[in-house]
Amino acid sequence: MTTYNQLAGLRVNYVSSDPTLNTGNEGQVWYNSTTGTLRALVQLQAWSSAGNMNTARQNLAGEGSQTAGLGFGGKTTVVVNSTEEYSGYTWAAGGNLGTARDQLGGAGIQTSGLGFGGATTVVVNNTEEYDGSAWTAGGNLATARYLLGGAGTQTAGLAFGGFSTGDVLSAATEEYDGSAWTAGGSLGTARYGLAGAGTQTAGLGFGGRTTVEVGNTEEYDGSTWTTSGSLNTARRLLAGTGIQTAALAFGGLTSAPAVTAVTEQYDGSVWTNSTSMTTARRNLGGAGSRSARLAFGGFTTAVTAATEEFNSTIFSPATGAWASGGNLPAATTAGGGVGIQTAGLCAGGEIPSPQSVINTIRTYNGTSWTNVPGTLTTARQQMGAVGTQTAALFFAGNAPPGDLSVTESWNGTTSSPVNSMNTARRDLGGFGIQTAAIGAGGTSPTPSNRTDVESWNGTSWTTATSMTAARRAMGNAGTQTAGLIFGGNPGGGVIATTESYNGSTWTTVNSMNTARQSLGSFGTQTLALGAGGGPGPGPAATALTEVYDGTAWSSAIPLTTARQALKGNGSNGNLGFLAGGEAAAYSSATEEWTLGSSAAGTASTLTTS
Numbered sequence: 001m002t003t004y005n006q007l008a009g010l011r012v013n014y015v016s017s018d019p020t021l022n023t024g025n026e027g028q029v030w031y032n033s034t035t036g037t038l039r040a041l042v043q044l045q046a047w048s049s050a051g052n053m054n055t056a057r058q059n060l061a062g063e064g065s066q067t068a069g070l071g072f073g074g075k076t077t078v079v080v081n082s083t084e085e086y087s088g089y090t091w092a093a094g095g096n097l098g099t100a101r102d103q104l105g106g107a108g109i110q111t112s113g114l115g116f117g118g119a120t121t122v123v124v125n126n127t128e129e130y131d132g133s134a135w136t137a138g139g140n141l142a143t144a145r146y147l148l149g150g151a152g153t154q155t156a157g158l159a160f161g162g163f164s165t166g167d168v169l170s171a172a173t174e175e176y177d178g179s180a181w182t183a184g185g186s187l188g189t190a191r192y193g194l195a196g197a198g199t200q201t202a203g204l205g206f207g208g209r210t211t212v213e214v215g216n217t218e219e220y221d222g223s224t225w226t227t228s229g230s231l232n233t234a235r236r237l238l239a240g241t242g243i244q245t246a247a248l249a250f251g252g253l254t255s256a257p258a259v260t261a262v263t264e265q266y267d268g269s270v271w272t273n274s275t276s277m278t279t280a281r282r283n284l285g286g287a288g289s290r291s292a293r294l295a296f297g298g299f300t301t302a303v304t305a306a307t308e309e310f311n312s313t314i315f316s317p318a319t320g321a322w323a324s325g326g327n328l329p330a331a332t333t334a335g336g337g338v339g340i341q342t343a344g345l346c347a348g349g350e351i352p353s354p355q356s357v358i359n360t361i362r363t364y365n366g367t368s369w370t371n372v373p374g375t376l377t378t379a380r381q382q383m384g385a386v387g388t389q390t391a392a393l394f395f396a397g398n399a400p401p402g403d404l405s406v407t408e409s410w411n412g413t414t415s416s417p418v419n420s421m422n423t424a425r426r427d428l429g430g431f432g433i434q435t436a437a438i439g440a441g442g443t444s445p446t447p448s449n450r451t452d453v454e455s456w457n458g459t460s461w462t463t464a465t466s467m468t469a470a471r472r473a474m475g476n477a478g479t480q481t482a483g484l485i486f487g488g489n490p491g492g493g494v495i496a497t498t499e500s501y502n503g504s505t506w507t508t509v510n511s512m513n514t515a516r517q518s519l520g521s522f523g524t525q526t527l528a529l530g531a532g533g534g535p536g537p538g539p540a541a542t543a544l545t546e547v548y549d550g551t552a553w554s555s556a557i558p559l560t561t562a563r564q565a566l567k568g569n570g571s572n573g574n575l576g577f578l579a580g581g582e583a584a585a586y587s588s589a590t591e592e593w594t595l596g597s598s599a600a601g602t603a604s605t606l607t608t609s
Helices: 004-008
Strands: 013-015 029-032 037-040 045-050 061-064 069-072 083-086 091-093 105-109 112-116 127-130 135-137 149-152 157-160 173-176 181-183 195-198 203-206 217-220 225-228 239-243 246-250 263-266 271-273 285-288 292-296 307-312 336-340 343-347 350-352 355-357 360-364 369-375 384-387 392-399 402-410 415-418 429-433 436-440 453-456 461-464 475-479 482-486 498-501 506-509 520-524 527-531 545-548 553-556 575-579 590-594 604-608
Touching: 061 112, 061 292, 069 105, 069 112, 069 285, 069 292, 105 157, 112 149, 112 157, 112 506, 149 203, 157 195, 157 203, 195 246, 203 239, 203 246, 239 285, 239 292, 246 292, 336 392, 336 575, 343 392, 343 575, 384 436, 392 436, 429 482, 475 527, 482 520, 482 527, 520 575
Parallel strands: 013 029, 061 105, 061 285, 105 149, 149 195, 195 239, 336 384, 384 429, 429 475, 475 520
Antiparallel strands: 029 037, 037 604, 045 307, 061 069, 069 083, 083 091, 105 112, 112 127, 127 135, 149 157, 157 173, 173 181, 195 203, 203 217, 217 225, 239 246, 246 263, 263 271, 285 292, 292 307, 336 343, 343 360, 350 355, 360 369, 384 392, 392 402, 402 415, 429 436, 436 453, 453 461, 475 482, 482 498, 498 506, 520 527, 527 545, 545 553, 575 590
16 A cells, blocks of 8 residues: 555654644644544635625625625616625625715725725715714715725725826825824835725735736835735736735736636735635625635626635634643632733632632743732732733722722732722723723623723823723733723623724724633734633633634634633733633633744544554
8 A cells, every 4th residue: 555655755743742733734744642643734725605795796895704794885787885784694785875886995894884985977085984784974085096905994994006087096095093084105006906905004905907917015004015925916906805914815807808716815925826716706895804705796707796705724813722831729710810921920810619709819930830929909800900920900800799999010029009990890801001001891780781991091090982882701902002802791691792992992893703701812902812701600611712813803723621711911912821710610721822823723633543
């Protein structure tokens, strides 16, 4: 019988544990001596047919996610103003645009969308904002244009390139703040029919046409465009999605000219070919992330309503697998966690025997936990926690018989009381650092679940803008001026809603794929992780892990141990940990995750011995 060595010219690696499953070891084969299995890693990428749009059209704009997409405007045989919303299965009618147009730009999500520019019988500069049911007028573009690129959100949008009046090629970039457009840095190459991805401060523009189709790619940092690796297939009238370091380009019109189905994926520097679309087309709409993409409408040999979904089992940015760390000295739930994987800290929480709220502080060195001499001045659970192992802030929480407003500052040795929050609460969200933090939501006797937010300046708490959705027991990540809140309990059931914070305003962005509360979380506003949690109190905990890339949530490798009320670092670093929590019983387990490493995947078992 022919062996793998004879076929591939390589010996099978003999290992005691599976390697990190990422694109770096795609195609490798190994034997796991611990499990007695021969395994391999193959990236599976595929487009599959989905429910057709209600109205076939081309030249439309698209935004949102694969399970909550938005398509609007475009052209049938005439320019239209209709909007359609995608649920992950079918399209349904949404509110009409105020101005019918095609060849417009789009940004945002299904419940907070932005449409700008385009053409009626003339080139227009109109901007409209969508709230999930109706469009309202926003600030006009400074330069009327069509066939332009778009990226970002409703309150931080980006418009670039296109044709202005008289079919003059444009390199202009404009930035939207939720009410008005201002000039940004110009593209290096003026062009039209290009695609966009990313955010206002980390944008991506690719493809398009000058006098010929181009594959040029440029990255935007909030002020300047920089040239990066070109598409392998030069084209215009394509669609794009994702973020600056993980984007997808698909469809379009080549220099042949011919309609193409070619799909390419971008890793922050280089484009590589991926699985082609089922239906070649141009002038199409797109939504979603690089690993979970939606394509709809466009033109093949005629206007089409066809919808396709793209899914990938290995994607970027994602992460390596969870790895077991050292156990906590005692099983603990609902503590406060800060720091990074190699310098972590957990404070307070509740232990089961005897069942009591504690004031213990423990530090983690990446291998083991140690009880330190210093303690919280007030024993508590369900608190807000931000900062590092040597500079942390703990605020509010619960110590029977009531909720707390007490705030403490930890210097690595001693915890000292500082000014209290204005409102006592527990199960709140928190992100930031010791001297600049946000405490959001939570629950207290009146009202039971809160929307109100407080901001900490290193000395005192002041009232800040309230969240859109009341909630408690949510996940959180980021800084005081670039934060993220996701999931939680609004007061009966659980939600998947995600909100981003820019220091003054909350914006609803794409929801998590799975609604839950009491989840563990860490990361930044553009690269965050939520893991575990559950539908409510009791043993019904999940191990599900999701990663947010600044645009959409994607499923990743689950926790080894399903649990809820677990804690990790809520606001700092990319080396994450989650410790403690509960399912059927309280847990002492610690799991470590390197956020932002190579993309995650799933290995296939070839044989079992």
